[in-house]
Each structure stands twice: as C-alpha cells, then as structure tokens.
C-alpha cells in the first residue's frame with residue numbers, strides 16, 4: 001500500500017503541548033507527517049527560522065516526522081508533496097467555524113484537498129500560542145503548556161519576570 005503522508009500546518013508561534021498532541025495522534029493515523037510552518041500571514045513573536053528550530057527541537061524524538069517551512073499556499077504544498085490530507089486540531093466551536101471556512105477555501109482551490117480534524121484533548125483545549133505568549137510576557141509559568149525548549153526561548157525573548 002502507498003505510503004500515506006499528511007501535512008500538519010500552522011503558525012506555531014510557539015509550538016505548544018496542544019500542537020504536539022495533535023501531531024502524535026496524526027502520526028498514529030498516517031505513515032508520515034510533515035509539519036508545515038507558515039512563513040507569513042500573521043505578525044509573530046518568533047521569526048520563521050526560530051519557529052522552525054523550536055518545532056524541530058520539540059519533535060526530534062518523533063520518527064516519520066519532518067518539519068519544513070510553508071512559504072505559499074497550503075494546497076500547493078499538498079499537491080507538490082503528494083500528501084493525502086491536511087491535519088488540523090479543533091479546540092472549540094470557534095475553531096470549528098474558522099476551520100470550516102479554511103477547509104472550504106482549500107477545497108475550492110483544490111477539490112482533491114482533504115482535511116482531517118482531530119478534537120483537542122479536553123485538558124489541552126484551552127491552550128493557544130497567544131495565551132502562552134501573554135502568560136510568559138507577564139511572568140507566569142508556562143512550563144505546563146510548552147516543552148522546555150520553548151519555555152527557554154520565551155524567557156530569552158520576553159524575560160523571566162513581570163514587565
């Protein structure tokens with residue numbers, strides 16, 4: 001049987017335990033998963049190279065997973081790579097509405113583009129990269145929400161104390 005590749009796309013500013021849980025679950029469903037780190041679109045705290053390095057550091061123990069930048073349209077990368085699906089996590093109804101329109105746009109651009117949605121685990125469903133950044137900025141402890149490499153990078157960028 002053909003080897004089934006999925007693309008897990010996102011901004012990952014920064015990557016959290018929520019993203020990594022979705023990635024591990026995607027690896028249980030597909031033969032390989034490429035984490036595609038979006039290059040543009042949003043103002044980010046970390047540069048693309050920093051976000052790539054953090055995702056790579058946090059996935060170094062995962063076999064069958066590679067990390068790459070996503071410079072353009074997701075559907076173009078799906079076509080280029082031969083991926084059978086895009087993977088996205090859904091945490092809430094708000095996410096569902098957002099994902100619904102992205103899925104519809106991707107399908108309009110490329111009718112064969114299939115998206116697989118995984119529901120976030122309840123205990124991780126409140127996590128978002130922006131909340132993690134805010135907690136870090138205000139001197140809170142982000143260790144429960146992100147791997148140590150990310151916590152260190154946030155300290156390095158935002159400082160360890162209240163500002």
Ligand code: COA
Nearest residue numbers: 009010011018019038072073074089102105127128129130
């Ligand atoms: N656990 C924790 N957080 C999660 C999560 C999970 N399982 N799933 C989503 N999130 C959070 C992210 O941390 C992020 O939080 P923030 O906004 O507070 O920082 C938020 O959900 C949105 O996630 P993000 O990865 O930034 O998704 P996005 O909605 O901005 O879409 C792409 C990102 C890469 C999928 C999309 O921009 C894209 O496809 N870009 C390529 C260009 C393109 O094709 N555009 C047309 C798209 S139709």
